[in-house]
Every structure is written in C-alpha cells, then in structure tokens.
Amino acid sequence: MPMAAVPPEAAGSGLCQNFGQRMVEDLRLHLSSAAITKIEQKGDAVCRLAGRGSGVLVCREAWSGVDREARSQKKLPPAAPGGEPVVEPDLPLAPQVGVLLTTAFVLPNAAVASGTRAVFDEKATGRRAECRLLPSVLYYNSAADRCGDGDSGEVAQATLGYVIVAVELHGISGGLVRHPGLGLPLSGPWCAPLKVADTCLMVEHPNGLEPRKYHLTQVSKLTQHHATHAIAQGKALDYFSAGAAVFNEDGVFVGIGQVVPGAHATLHLPDIVAHLFHSRMLKHLVFEIADSDTSEQHCTPQCDSAEHLFVPLPLHQPPPVLFAEEIWKNWFDSARYQTIVLLLHGFLHCRALVIKALTELTGHSQRGNVGTLHQLDCIPTVLDVLHVHREDAPVVEQALAALSRSVDHADNLRELDAQRPLPVVFLALEHHRDSKRAAQWGCFLLCALVGDGAGAPEANKEGFVALGGFAWVKGRLADFGDDLFVVRWAVSLLRRVVEGNAAFVELAVDPGVTLHVCLLDMLKGMCETTGATGHAELTALEALLRALCGFVGDPAAAVCRGAAQALFEAGTVEALRALLVTHAPWAREAVLHHACVAVRALATAYPPSVAGCIREDVAGALRQAAAACPSSARVVKEVLRASAAIGAGLTPSLLSGMP
Numbered sequence: 252m253p254m255a256a257v258p259p260e261a262a263g264s265g266l267c268q269n270f271g272q273r274m275v276e277d278l279r280l281h282l283s284s285a286a287i288t289k290i291e292q293k294g295d296a297v298c299r300l301a302g303r304g305s306g307v308l309v310c311r312e313a314w315s316g317v318d319r320e321a322r323s324q325k326k327l328p329p330a331a332p333g334g335e336p337v338v339e340p341d342l343p344l345a346p347q348v349g350v351l352l353t354t355a356f357v358l359p360n361a362a363v364a365s366g367t368r369a370v371f372d373e374k375a376t377g378r379r380a381e382c383r384l385l386p387s388v389l390y391y392n393s394a395a396d397r398c399g400d401g402d403s404g405e406v407a408q409a410t411l412g413y414v415i416v417a418v419e420l421h422g423i424s425g426g427l428v429r430h431p432g433l434g435l436p437l438s439g440p441w442c443a444p445l446k447v448a449d450t451c452l453m454v455e456h457p458n459g460l461e462p463r464k465y466h467l468t469q470v471s472k473l474t475q476h477h478a479t480h481a482i483a484q485g486k487a488l489d490y491f492s493a494g495a496a497v498f499n500e501d502g503v504f505v506g507i508g509q510v511v512p513g514a515h516a517t518l519h520l521p522d523i524v525a526h527l528f529h530s531r532m533l534k535h536l537v538f539e540i541a542d543s544d545t546s547e548q549h550c551t552p553q554c555d556s557a558e559h560l561f562v563p564l565p566l567h568q569p570p571p572v573l574f575a576e577e578i579w580k581n582w583f584d585s586a587r588y589q590t591i592v593l594l595l596h597g598f599l600h601c602r603a604l605v606i607k608a609l610t611e612l613t614g615h616s617q618r619g620n621v622g623t624l625h626q627l628d629c630i631p632t633v634l635d636v637l638h639v640h641r642e643d644a645p646v647v648e649q650a651l652a653a654l655s656r657s658v659d660h661a662d663n664l665r666e667l668d669a670q671r672p673l674p675v676v677f678l679a680l681e682h683h684r685d686s687k688r689a690a691q692w693g694c695f696l697l698c699a700l701v702g703d704g705a706g707a708p709e710a711n712k713e714g715f716v717a718l719g720g721f722a723w724v725k726g727r728l729a730d731f732g733d734d735l736f737v738v739r740w741a742v743s744l745l746r747r748v749v750e751g752n753a754a755f756v757e758l759a760v761d762p763g764v765t766l767h768v769c770l771l772d773m774l775k776g777m778c779e780t781t782g783a784t785g786h787a788e789l790t791a792l793e794a795l796l797r798a799l800c801g802f803v804g805d806p807a808a809a810v811c812r813g814a815a816q817a818l819f820e821a822g823t824v825e826a827l828r829a830l831l832v833t834h835a836p837w838a839r840e841a842v843l844h845h846a847c848v849a850v851r852a853l854a855t856a857y858p859p860s861v862a863g864c865i866r867e868d869v870a871g872a873l874r875q876a877a878a879a880c881p882s883s884a885r886v887v888k889e890v891l892r893a894s895a896a897i898g899a900g901l902t903p904s905l906l907s908g909m910p
Contacts, residue, residue: 310349
C-alpha cells in the first residue's frame with residue numbers, strides 16, 4: 252500500500268501554518284483506503300488528550316483495588332452478645348469509569364493526567380464527550396516501575412513506557428462514551444506478529460489536536476518491544492502522535508504509537524499485556540470473560556441505575572470474546588507456581604478463573620509449594636478474592652479452603668494475621684450461613700486465627716466476639732450439628748476463645764446466647780450412642796468435652812463459678828455420668844480423660860454440683876472409667892483427682908482391686 256505524500260512544508264514553521272489543512276487533505280486522501288474501512292468503527296475508541304497526544308480506550312470498567320491498609324486498620328465497634336457483624340469493608344468500584352492506554356510521553360505522571368481532558372468523538376453520530384481523567388482511581392506508568400519477569404529477576408521497564416489511566420465515561424458537559432473499548436489479547440496474540448514491510452494504519456490526534464487523523468506507514472525495523480516505522484525524507488516527527496492506536500492490514504489492534512529517539516514506533520500490544528500481568532496491574536482492567544463450558548460471562552456488574560446505563564452503538568463491534576479456559580492455557584505454567592498466583596491476581600474478577608486458581612493453589616500436586624505463599628503476596632490476594640466475591644458461595648468456599656490449608660505453615664499464618672482478616676472472613680461467612688462447606692472451613696480457619704494456649708493473640712479473640720462470633724457458631728451448630736467436622740472445629744473454636752477469659756465465658760453463657768446449653772444438648776445426644784464409634788465421632792466428642800472444661804476454667808487457676816453453676820443447672824453432671832457409664836467399655840483414653848477433667852472442674856468450681864446422691868452416682872461412673880483403662884496412667888490419675896474433688900474417697904488400692 253503506498254505511503255501518504257508528504258508536503259515539503261511539513262518541517263519547520265510551515266508545519267504549524269499548514270497543519271490543519273494537511274490533516275484534512277490526508278484524511279480525504281485515505282478515506283477510500285480498505286484499511287480505514289476495516290477500522291472505522293474502532294476509531295471511536297481513540298481519544299484526543301488535549302495538548303498532549305492520543306489515548307486508546309481498552310475497557311469500560313476500572314477497579315481501583317482494595318485499600319488493604321485501611322481495611323487492616325479498621326476499628327471493630329462493640330456488638331451486643333449474639334449481635335450481627337457490624338463491619339463491612341468498602342469495595343472501591345468505579346462504574347462507568349474506563350481505562351485508557353497511552354504512553355509515558357503523553358502522560359508522564361499523575362499530576363499531568365489530572366489536568367488533562369480526554370475528548371471522544373463518535374464519527375457515525377457526530378456526538379462528542381469531553382471526559383475527566385481520574386488518576387486517583389488508577390494511574391500506572393511502567394517506565395517508573397520495576398518488576399520481576401519471573402526468570403531474570405528485576406528488570407527496568409523504561410523501554411516499554413506505557414501508561415494506563417482511569418477515565419470517566421460521562422462527559423463533563425454531557426454525553427456518554429459508548430464505545431466498548433478495543434480490548435487486550437489476554438488469551439494470547441490475536442493476530443500474527445508484525446513483520447518488516449508490513450503496512451500499519453495509525454488512528455491518532457497529533458499533538459492532541461483535532462480532527463482524528465489516519466496515517467498509513469510501513470514497518471522498517473523490529474526490536475524487542477517495538478516495530479519502527481519508516482519516515483519519509485523531510486517529514487517531522489510531530490506528524491506522528493504518541494499514544495495512537497495502531498492497526499495491521501486486517502484491522503486488528505496491535506499496539507500504540509510511541510516516539511523513540513529519531514523515529515516513530517509501535518509498542519507491541521502483547522508486550523504491554525505481558526508486563527501488566529507480571530507487574531500485577533492487570534486486575535485493575537475488568538473484562539467480560541466467558542466460561543467456555545457454559546458460555547456465561549462473569550465480570551463485575553455495571554451500575555444498573557438509569558444514569559449509568561451503557562448502550563453501545565450498533566456500529567461498535569465488541570472486542571474479541573475472551574474465554575477463561577484459553578486464558579488459563581495461555582498463562583499457566585505447571586513448572587512455575589508463581590503463575591497460579593499471578594492468574595489469581597490478574598483475573599480477580601473472573602469467577603471461573605478464580606475458582607480454578609484457588610483449587611490449584613493448595614491442591615495435592617502443589618503441597619510442596621504452599622509454604623511459600625507468604626513470599627508471593629498471595630495471602631492478601633486471596634483475601635481480596637474473598638472480599639470481592641463474598642456473595643458467591645463456590646468462590647467463598649474455595650477461598651476459605653485455600654486459606655485454611657495455607658495456615659498449616661506458620662509463616663503463612665503470620666502473614667494472614669498481619670492482614671487483620673476477621674472483618675472480611677466474617678462478612679463472607681455471614682452471606683453463606685446455609686453453606687456447610689463454608690461453615691467447615693470457616694470454623695477451621697477461625698481456630699487458627701484465634702490461636703491456642705497462652706501465646707494466642709487476644710486481639711483476634713476480641714475481634715471474634717465483637718463481630719458476633721458466638722452467635723455465628725451457635726447458628727452453625729444448630730444448622731450442621733450432624734456434621735462431625737463442623738462440630739469438632741466449632742466447639743474447638745469456642746474453647747480457644749473462652750479459655751482463661753472469664754469475661755468471654757460470661758458472654759457465652761449469657762441468657763441471650765446460652766452456648767453452654769447448646770454444647771450440653773450435643774453431649775447428651777452423644778451419650779445416647781452405644782457400641783463402637785468411629786474416629787471422627789470420638790474426636791468430636793473429645794473436642795466437646797474440652798470445650799466444656801474451657802467454660803468452667805482451670806481449677807488450679809481462675810474459676811468461673813457462674814459458668815459452672817449454669818452448666819450444673821443445665822444438667823451437665825448427669826450427662827457426664829451417663830457418658831462415663833455408656834462409653835467406658837469402648838471409649839478411647841482421651842475421651843475418658845477429658846470427661847474426668849470436666850467432672851473435677853465442675854466439682855471444684857461449684858461444689859453443690861456433686862452433693863448428695865449425685866456424688867455416689869458420679870463415683871460409680873469414675874470407677875467404671877478406671878476399670879476400662881486400668882493401664883492408662885493419665886486416666887487413673889484423673890479419676891483419682893476427680894474423686895478427691897467430689898469427696899468420693901477412691902484410692903489407688905481400691906482401683907487396683909477392681910475387676
């Protein structure tokens with residue numbers, strides 16, 4: 252295709268005098284070009300950045316991201332016992348705010364961007380929208396960034412020099428940008444790479460002036476990131492526009508125009524996308540991505556108010572359809588664990604990719620890599636997923652499972668705890684009270700966060716109570732009391748929270764909460780079970796007994812007399828006696844041990860609980876426990892201690908003489 256003729260007055264002062272006339276002449280010259288016909292509908296995505304150059308609208312939704320620092324510093328207001336969670340972190344979305352792609356030459360910093368206006372013209376209708384740039388929502392300059400390329404460490408990216416910036420799609424004086432954006436090749440290059448002698452068509456606004464200009468040029472040289480274009484003798488570089496949209500002969504968007512020393516070049520679009528991916532900036536550009544299996548599209552929904560409705564023009568063709576499966580194949584590398592993290596981070600709004608990445612992240616095949624998640628900034632990213640998709644049950648369940656599997660490694664747990672995740676976790680759990688899987692993993696994760704023993708962080712226990720944790724656990728036990736996994740970790744969670752904290756015990760046994768009654772009802776149900784019981788049942792029973800002991804407190808330390816009285820009045824002593832009698836012949840050592848500890852704790856904290864005829868019944872049950880495990884020193888020892896606490900008078904000699 253022939254190059255455009257260049258008037259001799261293109262250089263020097265004549266450029267300014269004849270600039271507008273030459274643009275009109277060149278536009279008329281090329282209107283009949285087949286290349287222009289192919290991209291005419293796409294040209295409306297190219298805006299004029301007044302006095303600066305050009306920019307290209309690539310998507311209609313910008314995401315400014317979660318302010319993790321603000322979220323971690325958010326105060327937890329007090330809540331009444333059993334109250335609902337009261338903290339909901341903000342989700343900074345930007346509906347009808349798109350993303351422009353341009354160069355660092357055009358918008359070198361956020362200050363320049365904030366003072367620049369983007370002017371969009373619809374060729375078919377003559378409509379115009381002058382829009383604000385919003386660098387406070389999103390501004391990123393690759394020339395000022397350093398990122399790891401995954402293979403050779405940190406590399407300077409000044410040679411790329413692209414910029415992405417948020418742009419409001421509502422005009423300052425009215426009008427709405429209705430172009431869907433040109434998109435990005437996220438699932439791999441969508442055309443053959445440029446070659447020397449290929450013809451390109453640039454849609455541009457030189458120096459940020461109007462009208463829109465079309466310029467045909469040929470590739471003269473290829474470098475790592477650029478395709479350099481031939482410049483006719485005598486032509487000034489001002490004739491070209493930085494930030495122009497560059498299309499190949501088939502009308503495919505292949506790059507943006509960039510002025511390099513002594514030449515004009517096209518910055519390859521696939522290189523920009525790769526850098527966005529590896530620099531973790533891709534998540535700020537929200538695209539519609541179709542699930543290949545269902546052909547459904549998942550993205551952050553647009554605002555549905557009449558003021559923000561997006562009605563594309565019939566002439567505006569949408570960018571090529573993106574499929575989740577193809578994106579995964581393009582970026583996933585089984586030999587590089589980091590690519591899973593980058594996929595999760597880059598496509599945080601795509602439901603299908605998020606579920607797949609979370610599943611792979613802590614799957615069996617990656618068990619050797621899970622311990623490195625804290626080094627890859629993945630823990631905060633999973634929290635972002637939990638935050639963004641908090642109303643999507645499958646995503647929430649998988650995110651909770653991934654976090655729960657990761658905290659088996661101490662470094663991951665410390666990283667998670669540093670993010671102060673309780674508000675985000677509770678908010679997601681509250682949206683899915685009817686999900687058994689969410690309850691299972693939620694109880695397990697909360698157990699890890701509140702910790703166990705003297706070194707457990709008190710702040711997380713306080714946060715648990717303030718966010719209505721007691722009410723949430725009670726509800727899960729009521730809904731899923733037949734699930735032994737839920738029972739085990741829910742009652743373990745309660746024990747860890749109340750153990751050694753009299754104030755929390757009082758809240759738990761408060762008439763408005765009555766968690767002790769809930770635990771006792773479960774204990775009575777287990778006492779009715781006779782015969783051999785599996786490992787899961789015995790583990791849950793052991794956790795339940797330890798939780799009851801936690802409510803009473805350590806008899807050797809501070810004793811919660813009120814809780815012990817409440818447990819006695821609810822029938823705990825009789826339930827423990829029945830448990831010892833019915834389970835002694837076959838129960839495992841740990842169950843009998845903790846049952847005896849519970850008897851001793853109740854008797855020490857509230858002596859009337861074993862007064863009168865109750866004492867003899869309990870003493871008989873203790874003797875059966877000792878007879879069931881005569882070789883267990885810990886059981887015999889605890890039987891003797893419990894006997895002393897209730898005044899039954901059992902001695903080692905009496906126990907040794909029993910059949």
